[in-house]
Amino acid sequence: xxxxxxxxxxxxxxxxxxxxxxxxxxxxxxxxxxxxxxxxxxxxxxxxxxxxxxxxxxxxxxxxxxxxxxxxxxxxxxxxxxxxxxxxxxxxxxxxxxxxxxxxxxxxxxxxxxxxxxxxxxxxxxxxxxxxxxxxxxxxxxxxxxxxxxxxxxxxxxxxxxxxxxxxxxxxxxxxxxxxxxxxxxxxxxxxxxxxxxxxxxxxxxxxxxxxxxxxxxxxxxxxxxxxxxxxxxxxxxxxxxxxxxxxxxxxxxxxxxxxxxxxxxxxxxxxxxxxxxxxxxxxxxxxxxxxxxxxxxxxxxxxxxxxxxxxxxxxxxxxxxxxxxxxxxxxxxxxxxxxxxxxxxxxxxxxxxxxxxxxxxxxxxxxxxxxxxxxxxxxxxxxxxxxxxxxxxxxxxx
Numbered sequence: 001x002x003x004x005x006x007x008x009x010x011x012x013x014x015x016x017x018x019x020x021x022x023x024x025x026x027x028x029x030x031x032x033x034x035x036x037x038x039x040x041x042x043x044x045x046x047x048x049x050x051x052x053x054x055x056x057x058x059x060x061x062x063x064x065x066x067x068x069x070x071x072x073x074x075x076x077x078x079x080x081x082x083x084x085x086x087x088x089x090x091x092x093x094x095x096x097x098x099x100x101x102x103x104x105x106x107x108x109x110x111x112x113x114x115x116x117x118x119x120x121x122x123x124x125x126x127x128x129x130x131x132x133x134x135x136x137x138x139x140x141x142x143x144x145x146x147x148x149x150x151x152x153x154x155x156x157x158x159x160x161x162x163x164x165x166x167x168x169x170x171x172x173x174x175x176x177x178x179x180x181x182x183x184x185x186x187x188x189x190x191x192x193x194x195x196x197x198x199x200x201x202x203x204x205x206x207x208x209x210x211x212x213x214x215x216x217x218x219x220x221x222x223x224x225x226x227x228x229x230x231x232x233x234x235x236x237x238x239x240x241x242x243x244x245x246x247x248x249x250x251x252x253x254x255x256x257x258x259x260x261x262x263x264x265x266x267x268x269x270x271x272x273x274x275x276x277x278x279x280x281x282x283x284x285x286x287x288x289x290x291x292x293x294x295x296x297x298x299x300x301x302x303x304x305x306x307x308x309x310x311x312x313x314x315x316x317x318x319x320x321x322x323x324x325x326x327x328x329x330x331x332x333x334x335x336x337x338x339x340x341x342x343x344x345x346x347x348x349x350x351x352x353x354x355x356x357x358x359x360x361x362x363x364x365x366x367x368x369x370x371x372x373x374x375x376x377x378x379x380x381x382x383x384x385x386x387x388x389x390x391x392x393x394x395x396x397x398x399x
Contacts, residue, residue: 003049005034009115012241013067013076014222016040016096018318018394019276021220021241023047024055026062026080036062036080043318054100055090062088064115064166069237070127071147074224076239079106081113081131091147105151106131106141113139119169119178123202123259125229125236130157132164132182145230157195171257172196176204176287178257203260203286205269209240212294213275213329213360217242220274223256225284227263260286277329278391319396323366326351326382332358334387340369340395341381348375367397374399 005027012021020041027034038056039047050056061083067076075092082088089106090098101107112134118127124145131139138158141149152158157180166183173179177197184190205225209218221240226233238256260266266284273279273294284290330336338352348369352361368374377399383392 003037005037008062009064011065011067011078013078013239014220015067015076015078015092017075017094018043019220019222019272019274021239024065024067024078026065028061028063028083035059036065053098055098058088058100060085060088063113066116066118067239068118068127068129070118070129070143072126072234072236074235074237076237079116079118079129079131081115083134084112087111087113087116087131104149106149109139109151111137111139114164115166117167117169117180119180120257120259121169121178121180121197122200123177123204123261125202125227125234125259125261125263130167130169130180132167134163138164138182160193163190171206171255174289175199176206177202203263205258205260205266205284205286206289207238207256207258207269207271208289208291209256209271209273210291210293211273211275213277214273214294218273218294222272224268224270224272225258225260225266226268227260227266227286229261229263233267275329276391276393318394319398320365320367321398323364325362326365327360327362328352328384329360330356330358330386331388332386335385336361337383337385338363339383340365340375341383343379343381348380 007025008028009026011024014020015022020043022041023039025037027036035056038050040050041047062080063083064081066079069076073094075094077092078090080088086107089101089104091101092098106129114132114134116129116131118129120126121128126143126145128143129141133139140152140158142152143149163185164182165185168181169178171178177199179197180195183192207223209221210216211218218240219242222237224235224237226235236258240256263286265286269281269284271279271292277294279295328338336352336354336356339350340348342348351363351365375397377397380395380397381392382395383390
C-alpha cells in the first residue's frame with residue numbers, strides 16, 4: 001500500500017504454486033521510474049515485493065494485465081498490454097522466475113492495446129488470447145498447443161470498432177464454448193459489444209466449485225484436468241477467481257472452463273481447495289456442466305461425475321514465528337500421524353500419532369523438536385498421514 005504510481009490494472013494468481021494468490025500491478029508512467037510490480041504472498045497476511053527480473057524491470061506504459069497458463073505447464077504465465085508500444089508476454093518457469101517471450105506476434109504487434117483476456121475459444125485444449133485495440137484493430141491470437149500463436153485477421157471480433165477498454169470471456173448461453181464481451185470508451189465513439197461463439201468440434205468441460213470448509217464461491221481453488229488430446233496426455237489448470245484486472249484487463253471467472261479437443265473422457269479432475277483439501281475425480285464424462293462440492297470425507301459419485309476421492313488437508317502458518325496452530329483434516333475414521341522433518345528427511349518430532357474420527361482437528365506446535373530444543377530458522381516439512389493418503393507442506397521457521 002506504500003507504493004505509488006499510475007496504476008491501471010491488477011491481477012491475482014498463485015504464480016509459485018504455494019496456495020497463496022500473488023498480485024501483479026501494472027503502471028502507466030515510466031517517466032516517474034515506476035515500473036510494473038509483483039508482490040509475492042507470504043501466507044501470513046504480508047507480501048514481498050519482487051525487485052529483480054524483467055517482469056518488474058521492463059520499462060513500458062502498461063494498461064492491463066492477465067494471468068493464464070498458455071503452455072499447460074501448471075504455472076500461470078503473464079500477459080501485459082502496453083500503450084503505443086509492443087506488449088509483454090512472460091512465460092512462468094515454475095521456479096519463481098519468468099522468461100520474456102520476444103519472438104511471438106503477441107509481443108511483436110506494436111499497437112495501442114487496451115488489455116487482454118485468456119480463453120480456449122476453440123476448445124482445443126490450450127489458452128488463446130484476445131487483445132483489445134485502441135487503433136481500430138483488435139487482435140485474437142490462436143494457440144497451436146505448443147505455445148506458438150497465430151494472429152487471426154478476419155472475423156467481426158478483430159475488425160469491429162476500436163478503443164476497447166476491457167474484455168471478458170464467459171459461456172453466457174451455456175452451449176459449451178466461450179463468448180466474448182468487450183467494453184468500449186464511448187468518449188471516442190462506439191458501444192460495448194457482445195460476441196456469441198458459434199461453436200466448434202472441440203469437446204469441453206465446465207466446472208463450478210462450491211466450498212464448504214473454504215469460502216462458498218471457492219475463490220482461490222485450483223482446478224486441474226487431464227485428458228488425452230490429439231493422442232497425448234494433456235494437463236490443464238484454472239484458478240477460480242473473482243473478475244479482476246482493472247480498467248483494461250480481463251481475468252477468469254468463478255467457472256473453470258476447459259477445452260478438451262478430441263478427448264472422449266476426462267481421465268482425472270483434481271480440485272485443490274483453499275482449505276488445503278484435495279479432491280480427485282476420475283473417469284469424468286465430457287461436454288457437461290459439473291458442480292463439485294468441497295468434501296471432508298471420501299465419497300463415490302455416480303457415472304455423471306466419475307469416481308471421487310479425498311485426501312486429508314493440512315494448514316500451518318508460513319512462516320512460523322513462535323508457536324503455531326496446525327490444522328488438519330481427516331477424511332475418514334482411522335489412524336493419523338502428523339510429524340515434522342528437516343530438509344534431509346530426518347524426523348524431528350511427531351505431533352500426533354493416534355486414531356481419530358473424521359473431521360477437522362487442531363494441534364499446537366511450540367516450535368521445538370522431540371527433545372524440547374527450539375528449531376533454528378530454516379525450511380522444514382510437515383507431513384500428515386491418514387487413511388486417505390499423505391499430504392506434505394513446506395514450512396519456514398523464522399527466528
